[in-house]
Amino acid sequence: MQELEDILIQSDMGMNIVLKISNNIEKKFSKGWPTEKINDFLVEQLMSFYDDPKSKENKINLYKKKLSPILVVGVNGVGKTTSIAKIANFYKEKNYKVLLVAGDTFRAGAVEQLSLWAERLEIEIIKPDKEQQDPASVVYKGLEYGKNNNFDIVLIDTAGRLQNKVNLMKELEKINNIIVKVTNDKPAETLLVIDAITGQNGVIQAETFSEISKISGIVLTKMDGTAKGGVVLAIRDKLNIPVKFIGTGEKLSDISIFDIEEYVYNLTKDLFEPDIQGENDGN
Ligand SMILES: Nc1nc2c(ncn2[C@@H]2O[C@H](COP(=O)(O)OP(=O)(O)OP(=O)(O)O)[C@@H](O)[C@H]2O)c(=O)[nH]1
Numbered sequence: 557m558q559e560l561e562d563i564l565i566q567s568d569m570g571m572n573i574v575l576k577i578s579n580n581i582e583k584k585f586s587k588g589w590p591t592e593k594i595n596d597f598l599v600e601q602l603m604s605f606y607d608d609p610k611s612k613e614n615k616i617n618l619y620k621k622k623l624s625p626i627l628v629v630g631v632n633g634v635g636k637t638t639s640i641a642k643i644a645n646f647y648k649e650k651n652y653k654v655l656l657v658a659g660d661t662f663r664a665g666a667v668e669q670l671s672l673w674a675e676r677l678e679i680e681i682i683k684p685d686k687e688q689q690d691p692a693s694v695v696y697k698g699l700e701y702g703k704n705n706n707f708d709i710v711l712i713d714t715a716g717r718l719q720n721k722v723n724l725m726k727e728l729e730k731i732n733n734i735i736v737k738v739t740n741d742k743p744a745e746t747l748l749v750i751d752a753i754t755g756q757n758g759v760i761q762a763e764t765f766s767e768i769s770k771i772s773g774i775v776l777t778k779m780d781g782t783a784k785g786g787v788v789l790a791i792r793d794k795l796n797i798p799v800k801f802i803g804t805g806e807k808l809s810d811i812s813i814f815d816i817e818e819y820v821y822n823l824t825k826d827l828f829e830p831d832i833q834g835e836n837d838g839n
């Protein structure tokens with residue numbers, strides 16, 4: 557049991573979930589430990605944190621026949637800009653008309669970075685006219701342009717300055733107000749990007765951003781590394797925010813729509829397999 561708990565803890569799902577699961581396992585298997593059954597039960601348990609994975613809120617929401625603004629937020633360096641490029645590519649390949657908005661006017665180089673992606677993707681981008689321009693005004697320009705030119709999706713990049721929560725709050729509030737004003741609706745999605753490597757800290761980020769803005773989904777990045785990304789289960793458990801996309805590398809194609817079954821499979825796949833490599837060490 558201890559070993560199992562250790563493995564679960566290492567996957568970053570948080571003590572709360574680990575204890576719930578281990579309690580349930582102990583209750584269910586008080587008479588014996590048939591490994592395969594425990595494995596199945598564990599998968600079942602992990603899935604249950606997602607209650608209804610097929611429900612509408614777990615799908616990516618896009619408005620029909622009108623502009624769908626997707627606001628992308630998150631702390632520095634988690635992969636917001638890269639994820640925007642990937643999502644843009646994902647929908648471009650499905651023949652959606654996609655526009656980018658460089659709403660991170662804070663960090664030098666951020667506009668340039670998104671512009672490079674726009675160039676590679678051969679899609680249009682709305683940029684600030686001058687340095688350090690108010691992001692809300694860039695967003696306004698982007699939404700107007702998107703609306704008037706029949707775009708389907710407008711992806712909005714933002715700066716992630718958690719160290720300055722009041723400013724960030726004001727900025728996102730302003731951007732949200734602009735979206736409502738121009739489109740008469742809330743953003744189709746407000747995606748919080750979480751880096752799988754940050755572990756349990758992701759829960760704090762989700763809590764903080766939820767206080768600032770209604771988050772409709774998570775983009776979990778850097779799942780190509782060793783991190784298991786269990787933090788999204790903790791976020792789901794605590795804040796009921798579903799995951800929408802998974803990032804698995806730095807290339808445009810390294811993104812997929814979140815699939816709870818695949819995710820849980822990856823989370824548990826080497827739990828009960830003997831560590832052949834390890835056992836052979838020193839032989
Ligand atoms: N391995 C891997 N690297 C990623 C992934 N997503 C993003 N990155 C890398 O993470 C680094 C930061 O990505 P950005 O997209 O610039 O992150 P950001 O959140 O926009 O950063 P700021 O604009 O500084 O707040 C870059 O080197 C990306 O290539 C991923 O899924 N896997």
Ligand SMILES: [Mg+2]
Nearest residue numbers: 636637660666
């Ligand atoms: Mg960025």
